[in-house]
Amino acid sequence: MNGKHVVVIGSGFAGISAATHLAASGYQVTVAEKNSTPGGRARKFETGGFVFDMGPSWYWMPDVFDRYFETFGKKVSDYYDLVRLDPSYAVIYGKDDILSIPADLQAFKQMFEDLESGSGKRLEEFLSQAAYKYQVGIHDLVHKPSRSLMEFARLSLLRDLFRMDIFQSMSKHVRKFFKEDKIIRLMEFPVLFLGETAENIPALYSLMNYADIALGTWYPMGGMHKIIEGMVALAEEKGVEFRFSSPVKQINVTNGKAHSITFENGETLDADVVVAGADYHHVDTKLLAPAYRNYSDSYWDTRVMAPSSLLFYLGVDKKLKNLLHHNLYFDEPLGPHADAIYTRPRWPEKPLFYVSAPSVTDPSVAPEGKENLFLLVPLAPGLTDTEELREKYYHMVMDRLEALSGQEIRSHVIYRRSYAHKDFMADYHAFKGNAYGLANTLTQTAILKPSLKSKKVSNLYYTGQLTVPGPGVPPSLISGGVVAKEIQKEHQ
Ligand SMILES: Cc1cc2nc3c(=O)[nH]c(=O)nc-3n(C[C@H](O)[C@H](O)[C@H](O)COP(=O)(O)OP(=O)(O)OC[C@H]3O[C@@H](n4cnc5c(N)ncnc54)[C@H](O)[C@@H]3O)c2cc1C
Incomplete structure (x- = not known):
């Protein structure tokens, strides 16, 4: 132990990665998480025998996960069983016009x-x-x-x-x-x-x-959340302490140095270094006094945020046909949908959508004879999100899914939960209800991204999908490692 206490705000991939790297190199580390379970956007929930991954479903770049666990002398297989999907996924261009993407090159x-x-x-x-x-x-x-x-x-x-x-x-x-x-x-x-x-x-x-x-589409048996469970077990082994249901209200700074955080319940926790793994915009605008913010409101308003999403978690009381584990519905042109996301933000007329059916691969995520479905419609961040709109889009997407896959699904849905902007904001303090952070455009790449180090608070760092290197599970894992290295250099 080097005697320094690091407080990490948020237990997403980036926060857990930063915490584990730091604990392994001798820091005392506490992770403060607002939700009652770890994983952030990659949380899971279970109901009636269905196990739903709430966010990521594509396991790409397996080498990044291998390297993560190897850094700590472990292997991926110490924590979960990984299988390569073959076919990797299906692209549905229209009824009976489907490409099933083979794993073999x-x-x-x-x-x-x-x-x-x-x-x-x-x-x-x-x-x-x-x-x-x-x-x-x-x-x-x-x-x-x-x-x-x-x-x-x-x-x-x-x-x-x-x-x-x-x-x-x-x-x-x-x-x-x-x-x-x-x-x-x-x-x-x-x-x-x-x-x-x-x-x-x-x-x-x-x-x-x-x-x-070339590298393929993989799946951890049990669900994507198995990665989080493995990472938390490893973090705890390295001595990281997790405090769940502990939303942080404020980072306390004196003379340009953070010395503690205050939780919503009024309790404070001393810190030598603070790592903000919660959404950057939330930390910058809500947890810091105005004098210590890195960026202005107009800076944030001009960032290109990655899309939000309308999600449906569905439990179906029968096995479905004509579905692979991953299914991309490209039966409508992308142009007008992209216009509704990026150019004139609005609910799209004919959205493209994605359906994941992990129970096609993994019997443990649905009761026997049943199917676990995850529907995703990408949407512009910042849209007004109402129950009526969610209902309208549920039927719009289901009409197409039923017609394209040639079967009745809706009448077999025995569990349904929707999730969109309001939930992203309530659960993760997501700026404009974004799902995937900040877009990786040319003007938002590398040094043009929100900086991983505060310009005004000498011991405050940021990690996660709104800073370097960018959105997605592998980049978030890497982000935690990068920030830990900077802290080791500057606060040993
Ligand atoms: C629907 C969806 C599908 C996706 N699909 C894929 C995919 O298939 N493959 C892929 O690679 N990536 C995918 N992604 C992206 C990927 O999930 C994210 O890039 C990644 O999980 C972000 O991790 P993070 O640690 O940066 O942030 P988060 O996971 O958001 O973690 C931040 C944490 O901070 C906590 N927090 C916020 N405010 C506070 C506070 N005040 N006090 C304490 N804690 C706080 C939050 O509760 C959260 O747990 C998807 C994302 C979504 C939403």
């Missing part, structure tokens, strides 16, 4: 060839560039704290910046290789995870296609 190339002659060969070139970006991006760039341009000043990195396609859009990049509309939509899908459309995401992020096609 040769079969994937053949699928491309069948859609567009010569595209299999071009995919090889696309993937070799993407593999390079993945190596540099995930093994080097994302581990930079991005506090100064000088971190990127190494000659080899500067050369890489061009090879990494920072200044070209993903949309243009994909069209250089492929012409067939279905291929283009498939190749542009992974960047939606980064909170923007392919027109506004740098082609650097074709590394996501490498993650999708």
Whole structure:
């Protein structure tokens, strides 16, 4: 123990990761979490034998999780059983117009060839560039704290910046290789995870296609929450103390130094260092006195937030046909839906949607003979969210799901819970009810993101999906490690 006490606010992936790295290197660490269970956006709930993951469902970049546990002398298999999905997922372009995406690379190339002659060969070139970006991006760039341009000043990195396609859009990049509309939509899908459309995401992020096609789609048996359970067990083993149902009300600062936090119940807890793993905007605007905020209201108002979502957790009393574990419904064009998210925020007329049916893979998440469904409709952040609108969209999406999968589902739904903006705000203090944090646009990348270190409070740091490296489970895990390293350098 080095005698320093770190308080981490929030027990999402980033908060637990930061806490574990710090505890393992000798700090005394307390995690203060407002909710009664850990995981933040990746919490779970159980009812009537159904186990619902509340947020993330795609396990991509398995190497990032491997490295996380290996850092502490552990293996992923010490905590959960990982299986690779095959097919990886289905893309539904229309009734009986479905691509089932094979896990095997040769079969994937053949699928491309069948859609567009010569595209299999071009995919090889696309993937070799993407593999390079993945190596540099995930093994080097994302581990930079991005506090100064000088971190990127190494000659080899500067050369890489061009090879990494920072200044070209993903949309243009994909069209250089492929012409067939279905291929283009498939190749542009992974960047939606980064909170923007392919027109506004740098082609650097074709590394996501490498993650999708080469590294594969995986699933921890028992559900995504198994990752959180494993991380919490490891954190506790390293000595981290978790305090649940403990919302933080204030970070107390004197002369530019945080010395304690105050909980909603009035209790205070001393701290030598504070790590804010709760939503950055909430911490900056609600937990700090105005003089200590990093950013102004107008700064926050001009950030491009990643979408919010309307979610439905459904328990169905029969097994369903024509559904894989992951199903992307691209039977309507993305353009008008993207316009409703990014350009003129409104509830979309004909939304694309996503359905996860983890019980297709995992019998433990639904009672025997039943199906566990998770429906997701991406929406603009900041929209007015009412029960009437949720109901309207439930039926809109269900009409399409039933027609496209050729079966009656609604009358078999025995459990239904909806979740949208109001819940994201109430549960996570999410700015405008965002689901995935801040979009990874070019002007919100690396040093242009909200800084991981406070400019005004010498021992206050930020981690999580609104700071570096960005949204998603693997980046959040990495974010916790990056911030822990900065603290070790500056507050040993
Ligand atoms: C519906 C949905 C689907 C997703 N799908 C995927 C996917 O398939 N794959 C993927 O990789 N990523 C996915 N993501 C993104 C991924 O889940 C997030 O990027 C990641 O979980 C963010 O982790 P975090 O630690 O930054 O934040 P959070 O998980 O939000 O953690 C922040 C924590 O801070 C707590 N907190 C807030 N305010 C306070 C306070 N005042 N006091 C104490 N505690 C506080 C919150 O309760 C929360 O527990 C999805 C997200 C959502 C919402």
